[in-house]
Amino acid sequence: MFRKFIDKVKLTGLKNKAEHKDVNDKFLTNTKTLSKSISVNIGMFRDIFEGASDLVIRNFKIGDKNKIKVALIMIDGLIDISEVNNNLMKSLMSLNRDISKGNAATIVKESALSVANIKEAKTVEDSIDAILSGYALLLIDGSDIALKVSAPGWKSRSVSEPATETVVRGPKEGFVETLRTNIALIRRKIKNPNLKLEIIEIGKQTHTEVCIAYIKDLVEDKIVEEVRRRLSKIETDSILESGYIESLIEDAPLSIFPTIGNSEKPDIVSAKILEGRVAILVDGTPFVLTVPYLFVEAFQNSEDYYSRPFYATFIRLLRWLSFFISIYLPAMYVAVTTFHQELLPPALLTTIASAQEGTPFPTFVEALMMQIIYEILREAGVRLPKSVGQAVSIVGALVIGEAAVSAGLIGAPMVVIVALTAISSFVIPPMDNIISLTRLMLLILAGISGWFGIMLGTAGIITHICSLRSFGIPYTSSIAPLNISDMKDVFIRAPWWLMLTRPRVLGMNNPVRQSIGSIPFSLKKDKSKR
Amino acid sequence: MNRKLLILIIYPLLIVMLPGCWNRRELSSLSIVQAIGIDKTEDGQINLSIQIIKPGEIKSPSSKEGGGGSGQEAVWISASTGKTFFDALRNATFESSRKLYLSHCTIVIIGEEVAKSGIGPILDFWGRDHEPQLTSFILVAKGMAKDIIEGRHLQEKIPSKAIENLVKGTYATSKAPRVNFLDVLKSFYSKSSDPFITGIEITSKKSSVDLEKLIKLDHTAIFKKDKLIGWFNGKETRGLLWILNEVKSGILVVKSPDDEDKDVSLEIIKASSKVKPEIIDGNIVITVDVKEEGNMGEQMADVNLSKPDVLKELEARQAAVIKDEIQAALNKAQREWGADIFKFGEEIHRKFPKEWKKIEKRWDKEIRNIEVRVVVETKLRRTGLSIGPINVKK
Numbered sequence: 001m002f003r004k005f006i007d008k009v010k011l012t013g014l015k016n017k018a019e020h021k022d023v024n025d026k027f028l029t030n031t032k033t034l035s036k037s038i039s040v041n042i043g044m045f046r047d048i049f050e051g052a053s054d055l056v057i058r059n060f061k062i063g064d065k066n067k068i069k070v071a072l073i074m075i076d077g078l079i080d081i082s083e084v085n086n087n088l089m090k091s092l093m094s095l096n097r098d099i100s101k102g103n104a105a106t107i108v109k110e111s112a113l114s115v116a117n118i119k120e121a122k123t124v125e126d127s128i129d130a131i132l133s134g135y136a137l138l139l140i141d142g143s144d145i146a147l148k149v150s151a152p153g154w155k156s157r158s159v160s161e162p163a164t165e166t167v168v169r170g171p172k173e174g175f176v177e178t179l180r181t182n183i184a185l186i187r188r189k190i191k192n193p194n195l196k197l198e199i200i201e202i203g204k205q206t207h208t209e210v211c212i213a214y215i216k217d218l219v220e221d222k223i224v225e226e227v228r229r230r231l232s233k234i235e236t237d238s239i240l241e242s243g244y245i246e247s248l249i250e251d252a253p254l255s256i257f258p259t260i261g262n263s264e265k266p267d268i269v270s271a272k273i274l275e276g277r278v279a280i281l282v283d284g285t286p287f288v289l290t291v292p293y294l295f296v297e298a299f300q301n302s303e304d305y306y307s308r309p310f311y312a313t314f315i316r317l318l319r320w321l322s323f324f325i326s327i328y329l330p331a332m333y334v335a336v337t338t339f340h341q342e343l344l345p346p347a348l349l350t351t352i353a354s355a356q357e358g359t360p361f362p363t364f365v366e367a368l369m370m371q372i373i374y375e376i377l378r379e380a381g382v383r384l385p386k387s388v389g390q391a392v393s394i395v396g397a398l399v400i401g402e403a404a405v406s407a408g409l410i411g412a413p414m415v416v417i418v419a420l421t422a423i424s425s426f427v428i429p430p431m432d433n434i435i436s437l438t439r440l441m442l443l444i445l446a447g448i449s450g451w452f453g454i455m456l457g458t459a460g461i462i463t464h465i466c467s468l469r470s471f472g473i474p475y476t477s478s479i480a481p482l483n484i485s486d487m488k489d490v491f492i493r494a495p496w497w498l499m500l501t502r503p504r505v506l507g508m509n510n511p512v513r514q515s516i517g518s519i520p521f522s523l524k525k526d527k528s529k530r
Numbered sequence: 531m532n533r534k535l536l537i538l539i540i541y542p543l544l545i546v547m548l549p550g551c552w553n554r555r556e557l558s559s560l561s562i563v564q565a566i567g568i569d570k571t572e573d574g575q576i577n578l579s580i581q582i583i584k585p586g587e588i589k590s591p592s593s594k595e596g597g598g599g600s601g602q603e604a605v606w607i608s609a610s611t612g613k614t615f616f617d618a619l620r621n622a623t624f625e626s627s628r629k630l631y632l633s634h635c636t637i638v639i640i641g642e643e644v645a646k647s648g649i650g651p652i653l654d655f656w657g658r659d660h661e662p663q664l665t666s667f668i669l670v671a672k673g674m675a676k677d678i679i680e681g682r683h684l685q686e687k688i689p690s691k692a693i694e695n696l697v698k699g700t701y702a703t704s705k706a707p708r709v710n711f712l713d714v715l716k717s718f719y720s721k722s723s724d725p726f727i728t729g730i731e732i733t734s735k736k737s738s739v740d741l742e743k744l745i746k747l748d749h750t751a752i753f754k755k756d757k758l759i760g761w762f763n764g765k766e767t768r769g770l771l772w773i774l775n776e777v778k779s780g781i782l783v784v785k786s787p788d789d790e791d792k793d794v795s796l797e798i799i800k801a802s803s804k805v806k807p808e809i810i811d812g813n814i815v816i817t818v819d820v821k822e823e824g825n826m827g828e829q830m831a832d833v834n835l836s837k838p839d840v841l842k843e844l845e846a847r848q849a850a851v852i853k854d855e856i857q858a859a860l861n862k863a864q865r866e867w868g869a870d871i872f873k874f875g876e877e878i879h880r881k882f883p884k885e886w887k888k889i890e891k892r893w894d895k896e897i898r899n900i901e902v903r904v905v906v907e908t909k910l911r912r913t914g915l916s917i918g919p920i921n922v923k924k
Contacts (some may be wrong), residue, residue: 005887195720337556338554338557339553339554339555340555341555341557341560341631341634342633342634342661342663346562346634346636347693350585351588352581353560353585354587354588356556356558356585357558357585357586360555360556363556363557456542456545488883
């Protein structure tokens with residue numbers, strides 16, 4: 001059924017494609033080369049950027065005897081003006097060499113500019129791109145080649161600790177909105193020429209730079225190939241956040257389970273790259289995508305790997321437990337108290353019965369109501385400004401708390417259940433939205449047919465996630481299909497000296513992570529020491 | 531497309547509807563039955579006393595009323611009469627505003643009269659219906675079951691909870707058995723065995739206000755087929771439990787070897803027994819082989835127990851007491867009543883199936899003639915923290 005649905009979506013997409021092309025035609029015709037006459041070029045850029053008040057065109061002349069007209073075109077705010085003043089204008093204006101129209105470009109490029117990054121732009125499109133990406137475009141009369149002088153200087157956020165993935169121990173830096181900075185943050189972690197960073201431009205209107213990062217020889221080529229193929233298939237007008245790309249290249253767009261991971265921290269992304277994954281960085285957002293993304297990754301936290309293995313293992317098991325609690329608890333409560341009272345120990349049953357005595361709603365309605373109120377509160381807490389946020393928690397505590405119980409609206413155990421569920425779901429932030437949805441689904445099933453419904457829902461969920469693939473890798477990998485060797489990093493976090501191989505599910509291209517020699521104790525009894 | 535969609539909708543619906551699991555009941559619409567007492571009316575009908583929890587009275591101390599409920603009784607006793615057990619149970623809906631819920635009924639008490647006339651017909655419902663649990667404890671009242679159900683216990687708010695704990699606590703003395711429905715049903719289905727059921731009675735105590743009915747476990751009801759035939763006292767009950775290998779703990783009181791007037795208490799630490807049928811000279815002989823280990827728990831005499839021969843003597847006396855208990859049980863049940871509560875028949879059937887075929891038909895007569903040999907081996911392990919007698923100045 002879904003296949004048909006997708007096909008239908010594809011078809012309507014195809015129909016719209018024709019119209020889509022027309023809109024961009026004007027832009028596409030600009031793949032022509034620049035003119036040799038500077039005035040023609042300037043006129044053309046004026047036309048193209050008509051109405052752009054932040055465009056700066058600075059005309060001046062250079063050279064000792066033959067004054068040659070040059071023009072600097074740049075966007076105010078995207079370039080560092082002092083850099084342009086000092087290293088560009090100054091050196092150009094004080095150029096006292098004899099130049100002609102013919103050799104001006106070469107001389108300027110080779111010996112006049114004290115700027116490191118200079119590239120040539122031959123086409124109009126290339127030039128426009130350069131201007132819009134923070135280059136100062138230098139047009140020289142008599143040359144059909146423009147010089148792209150790199151002098152980027154826009155305002156950007158400084159590298160700071162991300163709000164989403166806080167750690168106690170571990171690097172505190174997070175990605176920012178600038179692609180170059182983000183790439184540099186990864187480079188700083190992985191100082192290896194094999195770290196490949198391929199840049200693709202996506203978005204007909206936004207021309208967003210998207211970078212595919214991976215380590216050659218370590219990643220399965222198939223995966224990189226697949227990422228490239230899927231990215232190149234994207235034809236959209238804008239990419240404002242990596243979420244756009246995520247939803248355009250994911251394996252199962254109709255599933256509530258994400259098959260693409262994201263992170264805001266360079267150390268996490270680097271670790272994933274080093275495990276043989278591919279990272280997709282998008283300009284304009286600190287959220288970096290990583291593929292393939294497996295179900296078990298949600299239970300792994302960067303801090304697991306920085307702290308000692310025993311506590312990390314305990315916490316990881318706790319995360320699995322919390323996952324099941326947060327999904328099943330309300331459903332189980334409803335099922336047990338309205339369908340299978342015999343399952344409860346008598347003492348517990350009487351306690352619950354005494355709390356339910358006199359509450360007006362059926363248990364299921366109570367649970368559903370509380371669950372929805374909780375979701376409302378949570379959303380309110382996220383969206384509100386921090387200064388108002390406190391009010392939400394105060395009011396929230398009243399709505400799903402003591403006040404509701406003493407008013408006789410809700411039984412006290414239900415409040416405990418909802419609160420416990422909420423706390424448990426906070427333990428696994430990556431699974432947050434999945435948990436909310438599956439919990440609601442299971443709750444409704446439990447309300448309809450009790451434990452049987454829960455089992456039905458569970459069977460459905462398991463069948464579904466087992467059918468998922470993320471870039472060719474089964475979503476539930478390591479557990480199903482079972483891979484004993486990879487189990488060292490699923491329910492437990494083995495000590496580093498035992499993690500001798502990379503995750504096998506991600507390919508066996510270069511499986512050895514560390515040699516057996518890095519084990520901190522001798523494997524055989526060393527007799528020579530005695 | 532449409533057909534597939536139809537299938538996708540219909541299948542889950544079928545899965546949900548077909549098993550017929552739909553039995554939704556809110557907790558506040560249930561009467562949680564804790565105990566049922568079964569008696570007979572004068573005209574032969576069944577009279578039930580049903581102990582139902584009042585959830586409102588068991589509220590947590592933090593609730594509005596404060597101090598846990600309004601000080602009323604936590605249970606309510608409803609009475610109903612009917613021609614059959616099920617009929618009587620359904621008739622209770624005339625009195626109870628909520629549907630009776632039997633899954634948490636842990637105690638069923640059978641009145642002496644009912645027990646004498648046969649418990650089989652009454653237990654049928656318990657094994658057949660899906661709600662009652664076979665792990666519920668069954669007891670026989672000395673007198674009316676109604677009195678037990680109405681009896682109070684000063685430690686527990688819910689009297690049936692107290693009875694449950696009493697039955698569970700029998701391991702400490704091994705002087706009363708712990709019997710649930712499953713055990714009774716098992717001996718019904720067995721070709722030879724007869725059931726025995728824990729006994730319970732009321733001890734009235736005159737309190738400052740009125741006569742209080744207090745509950746106490748005492749005696750064991752012995753059945754032949756499904757009819758009550760007689761009662762075992764504590765000593766005989768333990769004799770029975772020795773044979774069935776169900777003794778867990780308990781105190782054996784023996785005379786002190788040095789001072790015959792004073793007693794020594796020995797605690798049973800480990801006990802096991804085996805019933806071995808043999809054929810000697812064409813006759814079936816059953817050997818009950820009991821192995822026991824005990825500690826000395828107390829002595830009331832001034833005896834130095836560090837001497838090995840004193841300990842040996844104590845061991846021998848311990849064995850004698852056990853043997854005596856077993857003989858008491860055998861004499862009454864086997865010789866006098868011909869009731870096979872010891873599961874001898876099953877053992878013979880298992881070991882000598884051919885011979886069993888011959889005696890199966892007249893087993894209830896044959897059992898009286900079977901020779902039972904009792905072999906008891908005991909050991910005294912420790913004498914506690916002190917060796918000699920406590921030093922009382924004279």
